[in-house]
Amino acid sequence: MSSPTLKRRRLSIELRRLRQRTDLSVTEAAKRLDLDPATITRMERNDWKRPNINIIRNMLTLYGVTDEANRDALLTLARESRQRGWWADYADVFRSSLPDFESGARAIFEYPALLIAGLLQTEEYARAVFRGDQVLTDEALLERHIRARMVRQEILDREDPPHFWAVIDEAALTKLVGGPDVMRDQLRHICKMAAKPHITIQVLPDSVGAHSGMMGAFTILDFPAPDDPSMVYIETPTDALYLEKPEEIHRYRIIYGHLLSAALPPEESVRFVASMADQLKE
Missing domain, CATH: 3.30.870 (Endonuclease; Chain A)
Known part of the structure; x- marks a missing residue:
């Protein structure tokens, strides 16, 4: 998958799934992460351009992603989604x-x-x-x-x-x-x-x-x-x-x-x- 936008879209879907798995509302997750709820909403809707790796790392911790392989895969996805295509x-x-x-x-x-x-x-x-x-x-x-x-x-x-x-x-x-x-x-x-x-x-x-x-x-x-x-x-x-x-x-x-x-x-x-x-x- 060479498309940064497609990778960002997959990351958005996964972040929404992880949050819902922990039974956290957008408002509660934002409060614990010290973020504006609108920020999380935009991330989950793929309405963002360059994911902040530190924020993604904190979200994975909050959502209980402790397996190193899973964390590394999602963080790699976040880094690759920041790349620029020819467009x-x-x-x-x-x-x-x-x-x-x-x-x-x-x-x-x-x-x-x-x-x-x-x-x-x-x-x-x-x-x-x-x-x-x-x-x-x-x-x-x-x-x-x-x-x-x-x-x-x-x-x-x-x-x-x-x-x-x-x-x-x-x-x-x-x-x-x-x-x-x-x-x-x-x-x-x-x-x-x-x-x-x-x-x-x-x-x-x-x-x-x-x-x-x-x-x-x-x-x-x-x-x-x-x-x-x-x-x-x-x-x-x-x-x-x-x-x-x-x-x-x-x-x-x-x-x-x-x-x-x-x-x-x-x-x-x-x-x-x-x-x-x-x-x-x-």
Whole structure:
């Protein structure tokens, strides 16, 4: 697990479990640790950035963790969760921890609605998308967004890549984002990426009519360890949401299952995209 955010999330879950095991309320635990109750609440919700090792050590003592192996494992987890990933260099670009979670994911299932998935975008397509939202007016910042997106895509080329499964709406394929030349290159890039064994792409044709994904884009992330529950990521123009309740995950898996059933099979989808690229060539 290379993701510091994922390690911090696991630590948060474990600290909450240990506190509840000792039958201590947040208020009582905070009083004994000489902390503000809000501090413990933020820690248990993973609403923190760099865990304080001394505070973690005191919490383990209060919660009765006396086994040296267990203490060392949790303290190591706390230290590793303080590390900086490459995305920290783009703090002015990313408003969420999605790249960090992606780096630790075992599988990523995405429905990007009216766009090509960010992990599949070409540089010129991404540039056209960022220009199109008419929010990024600073040229240097726009280029940093593009560069960050290209670096983010490197997880698909590493030695142990996550399985990436994207259901792409036909509407996203027919929009001439950046013009015919840019879109033709983007479509060809999708076909190239789909040839990789860990990448599956399916096209949701317009002919299906109304479908389960019409409420908007979302991403489901699964992680290797049983202690790391899956999550759903949803991005809005002003915020990023992480859904982690089992019933929420279950609901989005049903939605994604319906999308897969309505979409063209993978091989047919690639032929469909390639045909669209050829039409643009003509």
